[in-house]
Amino acid sequence: MSPDNTNMSLDITSHPGRPGPDELVPSRYALRIGEIDVLVVSDGVLPLPTATLATNVDTAVLTAWLDDLLLPPDVFEWALNVVVVRSGGRTILIDAGIGAEYPDFPRAGQLAQRLDAAGIDLASVTDVVATHLHMDHVGGLLADGVKNRLRPDLRVHVAAAEVKFWASPDFSHTSMPSPMPDVLRSVAQRFLNEYHSMLRPFEEEYEVAPGVVVCRTGGHTPGHSVVRLASGGDRLTFAGDAVFPVGFDHPDWHNGFEHDPEEAARVRVRLLRELAATGELMVATHLSFPSVGRVAVAGDVFRWIPAFWDY
Ligand SMILES: [Zn+2]
Numbered sequence: 001m002s003p004d005n006t007n008m009s010l011d012i013t014s015h016p017g018r019p020g021p022d023e024l025v026p027s028r029y030a031l032r033i034g035e036i037d038v039l040v041v042s043d044g045v046l047p048l049p050t051a052t053l054a055t056n057v058d059t060a061v062l063t064a065w066l067d068d069l070l071l072p073p074d075v076f077e078w079a080l081n082v083v084v085v086r087s088g089g090r091t092i093l094i095d096a097g098i099g100a101e102y103p104d105f106p107r108a109g110q111l112a113q114r115l116d117a118a119g120i121d122l123a124s125v126t127d128v129v130a131t132h133l134h135m136d137h138v139g140g141l142l143a144d145g146v147k148n149r150l151r152p153d154l155r156v157h158v159a160a161a162e163v164k165f166w167a168s169p170d171f172s173h174t175s176m177p178s179p180m181p182d183v184l185r186s187v188a189q190r191f192l193n194e195y196h197s198m199l200r201p202f203e204e205e206y207e208v209a210p211g212v213v214v215c216r217t218g219g220h221t222p223g224h225s226v227v228r229l230a231s232g233g234d235r236l237t238f239a240g241d242a243v244f245p246v247g248f249d250h251p252d253w254h255n256g257f258e259h260d261p262e263e264a265a266r267v268r269v270r271l272l273r274e275l276a277a278t279g280e281l282m283v284a285t286h287l288s289f290p291s292v293g294r295v296a297v298a299g300d301v302f303r304w305i306p307a308f309w310d311y
Contacts, residue, residue: 029290034231043097044108052256096140131240162223219267235280
């Protein structure tokens, strides 16, 4: 354990309520999909300018939407969810939170401590699925002390299109606060360097473990992928960044982090229609924790129906 980690655990014991075994809100939610164990873990919260929620509508329209939800007009707090799945003897980490990659987000980057608190040893993780290579999804794997706790035969699944994209990423259709594009670019490239030998790129889809299939959707990034879980008649889709909190009321609003916003909107509508038809559960990275619920059709748009807490 590095000196930093030692300090951190001392810090935790002296501050009940902070990430660690005695955290006031454990920020994890467990459920089962047939034979598959699923644990949603919160990496924390990312406050971002609201303008990133809708880059193709007037500010007044966005402000009215926020006002209807009693939310402030300037900053939107994005949840940041990560999922751990156990199936067929494999332990799969789906995304990894932001780590320490961006100084403006001190309330995020909690994954390692929260996995520890949940009794999940990083050394037990056999597979990582990266839905895409934005820093809020892979930064946690670059945090101090994480890689050397992971097993050397770890498999990291990411779409081949995503790996290719980050060699020379196109930000011309995005609308992000600076210096985010530069940071996203450097984090993705650092991740690809650090985890190069463990990468298992797939083309369109890959079955990581029984009933756990990662499927490329594109849109948000060219290799953006979702993870479909199916076992014993139960189903759950981890939608990654295909759906944001505004995406039910306004699936056609472009998000500032989408590299191909028009394709991202098509992907979102297709996925939401499908999930509404199947009635299966959905979890998405940036929906309010624990982000477990179902999708309904509401006229031309959609409605998010959170699952009832069942503990
Ligand atoms: Zn994201």
